[in-house]
Amino acid sequence: MEIIHKPVLAKECVDLLMSRPDGVYFDGTLGFGGHTSLILSRLDANGVHIATDVDEKAFNYCRERFSEEKRIRLYNFNFDHIGIISKLESVSGFSGIFADLGVSSFQLDNTESGFTYRENSPLDLRMDKNLKLTASDLLNSFDESEIARILFELGEEKNSRKIAAEIVQIRRVKPFRESADLVDVIKRLTPPNYVIKSLSRVFMALRIYLNDELGKLEKFLQHSVDLLEKGGRLVVLTYHSLEDRIVKDVMKYETVSCVCPRDFPICKCGKQVRLKILTKKPVLPGEDEIRINRRARSAKLRAAEKIV
Numbered sequence: 633m634e635i636i637h638k639p640v641l642a643k644e645c646v647d648l649l650m651s652r653p654d655g656v657y658f659d660g661t662l663g664f665g666g667h668t669s670l671i672l673s674r675l676d677a678n679g680v681h682i683a684t685d686v687d688e689k690a691f692n693y694c695r696e697r698f699s700e701e702k703r704i705r706l707y708n709f710n711f712d713h714i715g716i717i718s719k720l721e722s723v724s725g726f727s728g729i730f731a732d733l734g735v736s737s738f739q740l741d742n743t744e745s746g747f748t749y750r751e752n753s754p755l756d757l758r759m760d761k762n763l764k765l766t767a768s769d770l771l772n773s774f775d776e777s778e779i780a781r782i783l784f785e786l787g788e789e790k791n792s793r794k795i796a797a798e799i800v801q802i803r804r805v806k807p808f809r810e811s812a813d814l815v816d817v818i819k820r821l822t823p824p825n826y827v828i829k830s831l832s833r834v835f836m837a838l839r840i841y842l843n844d845e846l847g848k849l850e851k852f853l854q855h856s857v858d859l860l861e862k863g864g865r866l867v868v869l870t871y872h873s874l875e876d877r878i879v880k881d882v883m884k885y886e887t888v889s890c891v892c893p894r895d896f897p898i899c900k901c902g903k904q905v906r907l908k909i910l911t912k913k914p915v916l917p918g919e920d921e922i923r924i925n926r927r928a929r930s931a932k933l934r935a936a937e938k939i940v
């Protein structure tokens with residue numbers, strides 16, 4: 633299989649992530665191994681790299697790609713199972729934990745993956761094919777108001793109510809089965825100049841909902857802070873404002889020493905400051921990178937270091 637995913641901000645991510653070459657590192661979003669291969673290139677013989685991807689195709693691809701590599705351990709788990717993985721690998725603390733969220737260019741462009749709207753494919757959108765609910769199940773069974781809410785809150789789609797109403801009308805006659813069924817609805821309701829934007833927003837919103845991407849991210853970040861060793865780094869690349877908000881909030885919360893109500897005369901919460909932020913503002917890709925990799929245009933990179 634040809635690799636068609638270019639890692640975003642690769643050098644910047646790995647520079648922030650790795651403070652020692654003999655550490656234990658974790659990549660929660662292995663994908664096609666772009667960031668992982670750079671991490672491996674900076675590890676010495678004592679270093680260990682553990683990486684996981686919930687997508688079976690990405691996992692199988694990397695198993696092949698890194699089959700000769702002794703320092704790597706690969707999993708086909710959701711990254712919110714980082715705690716279980718650390719136990720399986722007897723890791724007491726990670727030197728660096730990394731995630732590059734969302735889906736890869738391969739998943740987006742490959743019809744079999746069921747993520748694309750560019751060519752007709754089954755309306756699926758699950759990264760983990762063991763999940764029960766597919767995008768077509770959702771469109772064929774959810775209430776109109778719930779569909780509208782998902783499209784608006786997770787995709788910032790302004791036409792969400794109109795699209796949801798039309799979906800509910802159409803499914804009475806013909807259930808949604810393929811991406812073209814949904815593409816037709818959006819094309820009909822959207823001015824030509826906005827069709828592509830609207831399609832990406834709607835497909836992204838459904839994908840985020842079906843895979844519980846925001847819930848999994850929050851859980852992963854909270855476990856990650858617990859699992860870093862002192863001096864260990866947490867580095868996260870996001871492509872969506874809600875994801876970035878979660879990363880920013882979790883990191884910020886870990887830099888605060890007290891969360892007692894303002895009117896408490898003395899601190900009762902006993903909260904500990906566990907992180908120091910390394911990126912006061914998120915690191916963004918430059919024009920050169922965006923020119924050769926369109927996916928990079930919405931990327932934001934945040935990093936923090938564990939101090940206790």
Ligand SMILES: C[S@@+](CC[C@H](N)C(=O)[O-])C[C@H]1O[C@@H](n2cnc3c(N)ncnc32)[C@H](O)[C@@H]1O
Pocket residue numbers: 637638639640660661662663664665666667668684685686687690709710711712732733734735736759848849
């Ligand atoms: C942007 S791609 C990562 C690309 C990778 N950094 C590279 O350079 O090849 C995101 C990958 O993370 C996986 N993924 C997304 N959410 C995940 C989760 N909660 N747990 C595990 N893998 C996840 C997707 O299946 C996809 O392969």
